[in-house]
Amino acid sequence: MDPLKVYQYSNPGRLIFGPGALAELKKEFNVKDKPLIITDEGVARAGILKKVTDLLIEAGIRYELFDRVAADPSIEVFEEAAACYRQRGCTSLIALGGGSSIDVAKGVAIRATHEGTIKEYASGKPVEGVLPWICAIPTTAGTGSEATAVAVVFDPETKVKMVLKNSAVVPRVALLDPLLLASVPPKVAADTGADALAHAIESYLSLAGHMITDAIALSAIKMIMGNLPKFVANPQDVAAAGQMHLASCMAGLCFANVGLGLAHALAHPAGVYFHASHGLSCALYLPGVMEFNAPACPEKFVAIAEAAGRDVRGLSAEKAATEAIDAVRDLFAKVGLPRTLSEMGVEFRLEPKMVDDAFTSPPAKSNPRKAEPEQIAALFASVK
Numbered sequence: 001m002d003p004l005k006v007y008q009y010s011n012p013g014r015l016i017f018g019p020g021a022l023a024e025l026k027k028e029f030n031v032k033d034k035p036l037i038i039t040d041e042g043v044a045r046a047g048i049l050k051k052v053t054d055l056l057i058e059a060g061i062r063y064e065l066f067d068r069v070a071a072d073p074s075i076e077v078f079e080e081a082a083a084c085y086r087q088r089g090c091t092s093l094i095a096l097g098g099g100s101s102i103d104v105a106k107g108v109a110i111r112a113t114h115e116g117t118i119k120e121y122a123s124g125k126p127v128e129g130v131l132p133w134i135c136a137i138p139t140t141a142g143t144g145s146e147a148t149a150v151a152v153v154f155d156p157e158t159k160v161k162m163v164l165k166n167s168a169v170v171p172r173v174a175l176l177d178p179l180l181l182a183s184v185p186p187k188v189a190a191d192t193g194a195d196a197l198a199h200a201i202e203s204y205l206s207l208a209g210h211m212i213t214d215a216i217a218l219s220a221i222k223m224i225m226g227n228l229p230k231f232v233a234n235p236q237d238v239a240a241a242g243q244m245h246l247a248s249c250m251a252g253l254c255f256a257n258v259g260l261g262l263a264h265a266l267a268h269p270a271g272v273y274f275h276a277s278h279g280l281s282c283a284l285y286l287p288g289v290m291e292f293n294a295p296a297c298p299e300k301f302v303a304i305a306e307a308a309g310r311d312v313r314g315l316s317a318e319k320a321a322t323e324a325i326d327a328v329r330d331l332f333a334k335v336g337l338p339r340t341l342s343e344m345g346v347e348f349r350l351e352p353k354m355v356d357d358a359f360t361s362p363p364a365k366s367n368p369r370k371a372e373p374e375q376i377a378a379l380f381a382s383v384k
């Protein structure tokens, strides 16, 4: 952190966390409200939607349902959900699910009250006035979307994952209940955990990072390193699930403030062209990006290695950086994440547009070491 530079930090909305936190939902709404629940079919199948609707019914709160969110939601899904909100006379939003459902709720909050298209708002069109408020109930531990002003909107026409950023869409309250993570499949737990770790590490290394986000990010790294394998092995381990839920949220509020880095800059086009999940894409690129970044801020890698539980006393910063990167690789191997595209059965093909999209994306701007297009191409190819 540069003592002569100006930094900023905003808090997210209210966070309520711990086993049984979902029950607080009843206190957040009154009988005049009519929230639209935005979710996906998997959440309904897992019985989590019923837990939410039972609480609303008990409290006499009417609600409407939009359950057609899919991974990497496209412009069309955002617009469809917003039309549903308007047609059914809703007054607020419950975002129930992973990052995709929470992101869609953020877009709906804007489009429910504003003319134009979601694509225009994702391109920076300003938002005025008060938006419908959002109660976020994450059912995975990874995206941190409940703590951010950011939504990822996929544009199928340009094949770009656009980043909608507006402080008006930060959820007013988030209920982080580890009991809702009990049925997360191991693969999803590992995927989303890798995303959370990438958020924590990339925001810690961000050029906009400062003492507040550094402290939170390092704690999140420590919590993820210590708990992800236990959580993947048994999502019903309430202590591990609770730590992962909170760490993912903490990492979210760090990147909401100071941005991300190259692993995310590469992960977005990789998700589009290789059809890999976002978490998996982050897991593929994070270790290589750390190697690329280490010479730019070696002292930060010493702190990452320590947070990862490595004994780096007496080691040079360079050797400690290697320990930090090894710790990340070891963690990903332990939870069964692949190291290469070929392990995933995906054939590598580098489209020039992938390099352009990564090079011009916002996360590339906050990365601690500037990467030229050829270096980005080499990082893409490094996980063939």
Ligand SMILES: [Fe+2]
Binding pocket: 143, 195, 198, 199, 264, 278, 282
């Ligand atoms: Fe991410």
